[in-house]
Amino acid sequence: MAAIIETSGLTRSYGDICALKPLDLCVPEGEWLTVMGHSGSGKSTLLNLLGGLDRPTGGSIQVRGTDLASLSEDGLARFRRDCVGIIFQQHHLIPYLTALENVMMSQYFHSVPDEAEARHALERVGLGHRLKNRPGELSGGEQQRVCIARAIINSPRLLLGDEPTGNLDHKSTTMVMELLRELRDEDRFSIVMVTHNQEVAAWGDRTIHMDDGCLVREERIKAC
Amino acid sequence: MTALKVIPQLLCWAVLVPVMSRSLTGMATAVTAAAGFVVGVAGENLLLAYVGGELPFRPLRGVCGVIFLLLWGASVWALYRRGSKGSDAEAVSSPGPLAAGLAASATGVLAGALTLCRLAPLDGGAVRLVPYLSLACAGAVLALAATFPARYLPERLAPRGIPLLALVVSALMVMACSVQRLDIFSPLSMEVMKFIHDFVHQFFESMLIPDHPFFRSDVWGYIGLLFSDKVGLWGGLALWYLPVLFIALALRLERLPSVAHIRQGAARRKLLASFIHERRLRLVAPLFALVLLTGAAYQSRFPATEYWDPKPVEVTATPAGQIVIPKKGEMDLEDGKLHKFSYSQGGRQARFFVMLTPAGQLVTTLDACAICQPEGYGQAGNAVICYYCKTLIPLETVGKPGGCNPVPVPCSVKGDAVVIDAMTLLNTWESTVQVTAHGKGMGK
Ligand SMILES: Nc1ncnc2c1ncn2[C@@H]1O[C@H](COP(=O)(O)OP(=O)(O)OP(=O)(O)O)[C@@H](O)[C@H]1O
Numbered sequence: 025m026a027a028i029i030e031t032s033g034l035t036r037s038y039g040d041i042c043a044l045k046p047l048d049l050c051v052p053e054g055e056w057l058t059v060m061g062h063s064g065s066g067k068s069t070l071l072n073l074l075g076g077l078d079r080p081t082g083g084s085i086q087v088r089g090t091d092l093a094s095l096s097e098d099g100l101a102r103f104r105r106d107c108v109g110i111i112f113q114q115h116h117l118i119p120y121l122t123a124l125e126n127v128m129m130s131q132y133f134h135s136v137p138d139e140a141e142a143r144h145a146l147e148r149v150g151l152g153h154r155l156k157n158r159p160g161e162l163s164g165g166e167q168q169r170v171c172i173a174r175a176i177i178n179s180p181r182l183l184l185g186d187e188p189t190g191n192l193d194h195k196s197t198t199m200v201m202e203l204l205r206e207l208r209d210e211d212r213f214s215i216v217m218v219t220h221n222q223e224v225a226a227w228g229d230r231t232i233h234m235d236d237g238c239l240v241r242e243e244r245i246k247a248c
Numbered sequence: 249m250t251a252l253k254v255i256p257q258l259l260c261w262a263v264l265v266p267v268m269s270r271s272l273t274g275m276a277t278a279v280t281a282a283a284g285f286v287v288g289v290a291g292e293n294l295l296l297a298y299v300g301g302e303l304p305f306r307p308l309r310g311v312c313g314v315i316f317l318l319l320w321g322a323s324v325w326a327l328y329r330r331g332s333k334g335s336d337a338e339a340v341s342s343p344g345p346l347a348a349g350l351a352a353s354a355t356g357v358l359a360g361a362l363t364l365c366r367l368a369p370l371d372g373g374a375v376r377l378v379p380y381l382s383l384a385c386a387g388a389v390l391a392l393a394a395t396f397p398a399r400y401l402p403e404r405l406a407p408r409g410i411p412l413l414a415l416v417v418s419a420l421m422v423m424a425c426s427v428q429r430l431d432i433f434s435p436l437s438m439e440v441m442k443f444i445h446d447f448v449h450q451f452f453e454s455m456l457i458p459d460h461p462f463f464r465s466d467v468w469g470y471i472g473l474l475f476s477d478k479v480g481l482w483g484g485l486a487l488w489y490l491p492v493l494f495i496a497l498a499l500r501l502e503r504l505p506s507v508a509h510i511r512q513g514a515a516r517r518k519l520l521a522s523f524i525h526e527r528r529l530r531l532v533a534p535l536f537a538l539v540l541l542t543g544a545a546y547q548s549r550f551p552a553t554e555y556w557d558p559k560p561v562e563v564t565a566t567p568a569g570q571i572v573i574p575k576k577g578e579m580d581l582e583d584g585k586l587h588k589f590s591y592s593q594g595g596r597q598a599r600f601f602v603m604l605t606p607a608g609q610l611v612t613t614l615d616a617c618a619i620c621q622p623e624g625y626g627q628a629g630n631a632v633i634c635y636y637c638k639t640l641i642p643l644e645t646v647g648k649p650g651g652c653n654p655v656p657v658p659c660s661v662k663g664d665a666v667v668i669d670a671m672t673l674l675n676t677w678e679s680t681v682q683v684t685a686h687g688k689g690m691g692k
């Protein structure tokens with residue numbers, strides 16, 4: 025299967041701190057990869073590089089055949105807009121917009137807003153009845169589901185999650201994970217997700233463990 | 249120095265050719281346009297040399313009027329046909345090479361002819377050889393050089409069909425309106441004013457509006473607005489801008505191609521967004537045309553030509569009620585220039601001027617005509633110009649009544665002085681000029 029992500033010798037250092045040491049990673053199209061590791065081991069750094077939020081200091085990184093290091097700022101913005109969806113632990117929803125408007129905002133930055141489609145996306149994540157509520161009026165799990173709707177609305181080929189369930193209890197975590205699996209099975213996008221939670225990692229196809237900026241161990245959970 | 253006068257024209261030309269060559273057939277368009285420009289300049293000179301007379305201002309102004317009407321027609325058509333089948337405002341988007349060549353060369357001829365008129369001396373006479381040769385060269389070189397920037401003009405910004413026509417026509421309007429005798433904006437606003445004037449007049453006449461005092465004071469206030477000197481300007485501006493606004497509207501209202509066949513939401517929205525973006529880009533041409541038209545109207549309102557316009561000299565009457573102005577006093581009344589005076593008595597006031605006509609006769613006229621607001625006259629070469637309607641009145645006809653001619657006042661030459669009856673002067677002023685002032689809602 026074609027690789028959606030291919031990195032070779034990928035590094036990122038902040039001054040003397042080497043947050044990511046030369047890393048070779050290949051993620052095939054459609055795979056769900058989980059990244060685990062101690063705090064400060066460089067997981068978020070890797071995710072930011074994959075999402076085009078940051079630039080590497082060395083090595084190469086290719087997502088869907090595009091060399092991210094060679095893209096201009098505009099090119100990177102276009103890449104983020106068209107190819108990736110990102111979910112954070114802190115959901116970063118706009119507090120004064122409703123759930124529906126938050127999703128439509130993402131459509132607006134991508135192309136043009138389409139209310140029916142945004143509504144459908146929220147229905148898919150089980151929030152058809154909370155369209156007009158603001159983030160403050162939603163529970164943590166619901167907010168995270170709005171984020172998922174927002175992340176998938178532009179049909180990205182790659183979904184990145186930085187501890188998306190970090191704030192959620194067991195029940196909500198299971199709900200969000202089930203939802204992600206369903207969506208992935210329907211839309212066939214790839215997922216790279218950072219987590220500290222062993223249970224969450226079990227939902228993925230493969231887990232990599234990082235320590236001090238290096239990939240130290242890899243385990244396959246399901247056959248690809 | 250004279251060369252500076254044609255800079256706006258040549259600038260317009262330098263913008264027009266790359267756009268045309270990008271939208272039509274490229275280099276070939278630029279060459280035909282360049283050839284057209286040279287033909288326009290040379291043809292006009294040959295005409296002048298063999299037929300004589302002066303530059304063909306009237307026919308040229310006629311042509312300008314016709315192409316402006318053409319733009320009107322095209323804009324209405326575009327608005328009418330919009331969205332009936334895809335992008336219809338651009339239905340004529342790719343004319344054949346012959347049509348493109350014809351259009352380019354016709355534009356060139358007209359541009360050349362209009363630009364040469366700007367060089368023509370105001371007091372008539374032919375343009376000298378050197379300026380005219382250098383103008384022809386400049387036009388041709390600019391047109392050919394324009395093919396280089398044309399390559400960098402993004403394809404999506406190159407207007408087609410009617411928007412291109414709007415751009416061409418408005419550029420030609422800039423070229424025309426900077427020449428007093430080619431200007432069509434001022435006559436347009438003048439016509440609008442006359443039309444509204446007549447219409448309101450006839451309307452009230454036919455309605456037999458009762459002369460009730462209450463009714464009059466209220467309603468006349470509003471009717472006064474219709475007679476104000478701004479109504480012509482605003483009406484003229486409306487007629488001036490509307491065709492291009494129609495075209496912009498037609499483009500804006502154009503139905504977008506259907507994207508319903510694309511299943512995936514994101515891809516469908518992406519395509520839709522690109523269509524919207526393209527439609528927005530197409531508005532650039534009409535917007536630019538609006539800027540050009542504004543430039544043309546501005547040139548027409550505030551012509552760059554400088555007029556001989558002396559400050560009126562206060563005069564007084566003798567106890568017998570006569571105004572006596574010596575022929576060779578502080579100024580020489582017989583130097584062929586216009587000399588302005590003003591006279592006031594007991595709150596009544598009149599402005600007039602004295603000048604020697606080419607026929608050798610000293611005439612006295614009001615500094616106002618019977619139709620326009622009394623903004624006065626200036627002298628430019630062998631004509632005086634009414635500042636209000638920008639009509640040029642040949643010196644030969646000054647002193648004769650009618651039209652926008654300054655209203656004649658009887659005078660007599662006694663010895664070496666011009667004598668005018670003060671009462672006649674004031675009465676003439678009040679019986680002609682104040683009539684319009686009444687309409688303005690200030691009188692009565
Ligand atoms: N902008 C920055 N400037 C300087 N150092 C940074 C910056 N961002 C990250 N680092 C450093 O890089 C290393 C890796 O950070 P990173 O955020 O990737 O860790 P992490 O694995 O995501 O940790 P956590 O699980 O706590 O989120 C850390 O030592 C951190 O201090």
Ligand SMILES: [Mg+2]
Nearest residue numbers: 067068069186
């Ligand atoms: Mg982190």
